[in-house]
Amino acid sequence: MSDNYQSFEYDVLVIGAGGAGLRAAIEASAAGCKTGLVCKSLLGKAHTVMAEGGIAAALATVDSRDSWQQHFVDSMIGGNLGNHWRMAQIHAQQSPDRVRELEKWGAVFDRTNDGKGNINVRHFGGHTYKRLAHVGDRTGLELIRTLQDKGVHSGIEVHMECTIYSLMKDGDRIAGAYGYFRETGRPVLFKAKSIVISTGGIGKLYFINSNSWECAGDGFGLSYLAGAELADMEYIQFHPTGMVWPPSVRGLLITEGVRGEGGVLKNNQGERFMFKYIPAKYQGKYAETEAEADAWFKKVVIDGVKEETVKERKPPELMSRDVVARALWNEIKEGRGTEHGGVYLDIASHRSAEDIKKKLPSMYHQFKQLADVDITKVPMETGPTCHYMMGGVKVDPETQMSNVPGLFAAGECAAGMHGSNRLGGNSLSDLVVFGKLAGEHAAIYAKKLRDFPKIDESKLAGLNKEMNQPFENQGGEVSYKILADLQHIMEKGAGMFREEPTMDQCLKDLEGLKERVKKVTAEGNRMFNPGWHVALDLRNMLAVGEAIVRAAKERKESRGGHTRTDFTGYSKDFAKKRVVVRQKGDKMEVVREDLPQIPKELEAELINAHMLKPEVLKQLRGEA
Amino acid sequence: MGKVHMRVYRGNSEGGQLKDYNVQAEEGMVVLDVIHKIQATQSSDLACRWNCKAGKCGSCSAEINGKPRLMCMTRMNEFKEDEIITVMPMKTFPIMKDLATDVSFNYEINKRIPPFTPVEGADWHWEQEDVDRVQEFRKCIECFLCQDTCHVLRDHDKMAKFAGPRFFVRIASLEMHPIDALDRTALLKNEHGIGLCNITKCCTEVCPESIHITDNAIIPLKERVVDKYYDPLRILWNKVFGK
Structure with a gap:
């Protein structure tokens, strides 16, 4: 393959065209910057499209008691105080707008x-x-289509089906990105004054996941290799309700909206088990009996009674995802699971067929078409599935810039907002709040630069050779085999439950995979060749996998999306720390940093307003 | 479970042919699973698009036994046990490679549709029933199966004169928005050629989102064009009053 690359030049380059990327590009373009947008799929197909339940914002249109302060507190408690408080505050304040x-x-x-x-x-x-x-249960589609249609009239240049292989630097600062067009395999260089990374998550590192092929950790790997620090990589959300049967759909998401609309979780004894699993942080906030939960549901959801006038509390199925996922896992582990290794999610006994089809149309179709199950008549089977990465590129909360000058990150690939566990609905709002900020500040940064950063184009031939290597390798394995092994290794070594020996084994196994990746073989040529694409994705995936395991080893406590069987419970030694990984020479360095804490005045204000309980703070800080 | 016999188009813009694959079946498989299995075990360079694998993104459109469908929503148990299943790329669009086609035509059309433009000083409150219809149109996942099946595009190649069902749905979603201020009727008549549609409803039949494309989008838009340009009373009125 020739080294003949196409070349483009932008003030701001946005990599990834989901909600965060589109929002960033719209903002940068509105600021007068020449803006390019690169995406691996066709425009409008990004994983944002899969978001179902909604976008969280304290609009207070239904319950006038809501406020940004309460949204902030809910996000911090949901994240078990692992959040960067300032990001959670910005998010809560700006999402309604x-x-x-x-x-x-x-x-x-x-x-x-x-x-x-x-x-x-x-x-x-x-x-x-x-x-x-x-919008029913297709909120993500609404968000991406709205931004897409806004974006195409905003003067953004879109490069579809293009994968970035490497970020380019001029000294310490960002200078551009190099990659290839998926259709032709032709290399391409984007020169840019600033870059926004908005590439989404890492779900494809796990065997059971709810993500599309695109979620291969590109942004994490690219940024890390370019010298950016990654934070909170141990925090991975396993969503409690993934499909478990048939095998071909294992992991596919069942929206949390099912529980929001009245769905209840039961084990194989018919027991509604969530009442057994209310953690101290949620004591007093959730119903303690089935009768109470049902009464709340009838009044608030069916009859539309104002919640402030209802004395019953809401069902425990509506606790945060980390809590529900661990409860499910425990039921299954203790032998009270279903035939296919899940638990039951039953909405048929709580809602009419008509309501279910109206409120959850795509869930109804998903089960009917893919599993031959009519959810208006029988319960669904459900189990945990790898869903979301809370960690990512460590960014400044005000600007979204990483430690690499000119490199910004927003959305799932940025760290801090969600702490150790993300609340449902906070992802879509994260995308637009921080997408906007990243676009705005990438534009400000680009405008301040006097000179265009320089790229040493002599390096490009070497990168192209690297990209071409799978065709040169003889007798190696196809990428799909290595990918499947990686997924099983991660599932086993750094899945929902973790302990030192299995994580050590996982690191060894990852080393073994690195050797195999060096010899990975692709057949055919560079024209639209998925086997070759996966071969190149493996490099980022291995870096991300290692970062997850090393961060998880470092945090010797359990918190949200990081559960250790050898260190259960919150520890005061880790409560105010965040784990950061970065490249040092050829090695990955792991350090513990202080996690910024909620300012005392704000904390006192929230306690006075009865939004925050001092005993919950103590407990989450491992001081109780 | 037994094996399934698939026949998949392999080729590029210069030509190609159907290739036979035998794949071990598993319970609950959809056509896209079989394609993935072929990639993983037999032809790793087989090109196809996909993303969500749940009928929500509209990437994996193809023609399965001659019918335009999403591969991820087509269950293998729909077919007879020894049936040969043929998977072809969408015929209306130029082939890139194997099952991937060049759908850029659609993105170009979309750029030419004036975006949502709210009336000045709009009151942003409205009832659910005011937007039920618009929400139906906004369910569209842009799989382009309606474009693929529409004979104006498929058989008559009227790409230059005809926007196609997807974009009538898009325009309908704007025109019927309670506070959109623009009138896109002239555009529909002239640039987007809505008159070329002779309402055979093929688009409605293939829509995986069950949008009533013809009845709810195209026919009402056609009526608007007729009202504006072909109403005899209006023509007379305009003549008399010199408009």
Whole structure:
């Protein structure tokens, strides 16, 4: 393959065209920057499209008690205080404006039925009040289509089906990105003053996951190799409700909206088991008996009674995802699971067939078409699935810039907002809040630069040779085999439950994979060749896998999406720390840093307003 | 379970042919699973697009036994046990490689549709029933199967004169938005050639989102064009009053 590469030049280059990338590009372009947007798929197909339940924002259209302060507190408690408080604050304060902005750009959210015609909001796990603006159970599609249609009229240049292989630097600062067009295999160089990484998650590192092929950790790997620090990589969300049967759909997401609309979790004894698993941090906030939970559900969800007038508390199925996932796992482990190794999620006994089809149309179709199951008649089978990476590129909360000058990150691939566990609905709002900030500050940075960063183009031939290596390798394995092994290794060594010996083994296994990746073989040529694409993705995936395991080894406690069987419970030694990994020479260095804490005045204010309980703070800080 | 016999198109813009594959079946498989298994075990360079594998992104469109469908939503147990299943790329669009086609035509059309433009000083409150219809149109996942099956594009190659069902749905979602201020009727008549559609409803039949493309989008838009340009009373009125 020739080294003849195409070349483009932008003030701001955005890599990844999901919600965060599109929002960043719109902002950068509006600021007058020449903006390029690169995506691996066709525009509008990014994983954002899969988001179902809604976008969290304290609009207070249904429950007037809601406020940014409560949203902030819910996100911090949901994240077990592992969040960067300032990001959680910015997110809670700015998400209502971002939602209203989407509406001004053409999004059509479901409306309230109180005669006022406001944006309707629904309940979701860990949110104190109804807070998720939504469009049935296809909110992600609405968000991405709205941004896409806004974006194509904003003067952004879009490069579809293009993969970035390496970030380029001029000294310490960012200078561009090099990669290839998937259709032709032709190399391409993007020169840029600043770059926003918005490449989504890492789900494809795990065998059972809810993610598309795109979620291969590109942004984490590219940024790490370019010298950026990654933080919180041990925090991975295993969503409690993935499909478990048939095998071909294992891991596919069942929206949390099913529980929001009345779905309950039962084991094979018919027991509604979540009442047994209410952790101290949620004591007093959730119903303690089935009768209480059902009464709440009937009044609040079916009859639409104002929640502030209802004395019953909401069902424990609506606790945060980390809590529910661990409960499910325990039921299954102790032999109370279903035939196919899940538990039952039953909405048929709580809602009419008509309501289910109206409120959860795509879930109804998903089960009917893919599993021959009619969820209006029988329960679903469900189990945990790797869903979301809370960790990522360590960024400045105000600007979203990493430690590499000119390199910004937003959305799932940035760390800090969600702490050790993300609340449902906080992802879509994260995308638009921090996408906007990243675009804005990438533009400011680009405008301040006097000279265009220089790229040593003599390096490009070497990179192209590297990309071509799988065709040169003889007798190695195909990429798919190595990918499958990686997924099993990660599942076993750094899955939902972790301990020192299995993580040590996992690191050894990853080393073994590195050797195999060096010899990975691709057949055919560079024209639209998925086997070759996966071969090149493996490099980032291995770096990300190692970062996850090393960070998980470092955190000797259990918190949210990081559960250790050898260090159960919160530890005060780790409560105010965050684990950071970075490249040092050829090695990965792991360090513990201080995690910025909520300022005392704000903490006192929230305690005074009864939003934050001192005993919960103590408990999460491992001081109780 | 036994083996399944698949016949998959392999080729590029210069030509190609169907290739036979035998694959071990597993319970619950969809056509896309079989394609993935072929990639993993037999032809790692077999090109196809996919993302969500749940009928939500509209990437894996193809023609399965002659019918335009999403591969991820086509269950293998729909077919008879010894049936040969043929998978072809969408015929309407130029082939890139194997099952991947060049769908850039659609992205170009979309750029030419004036975006949502709210009336000035709009009141951003409305009832659910005011937007039910618009939300139906916004369910579209842009799989382009309607474009693929539409004979104006498929058989008559009217790409230059005809936007196709997907974009009538898009325009309908804007025109029927409670506070959109623009009138796209002239555009529909002239640039997007809505008159070329003779409402055979093929697009509606293949829509995986069950959008009533013809009845709810195209026919009402056609009526708007007729009202504006072909209403005899209006023509007379305009003549008399010199408009």
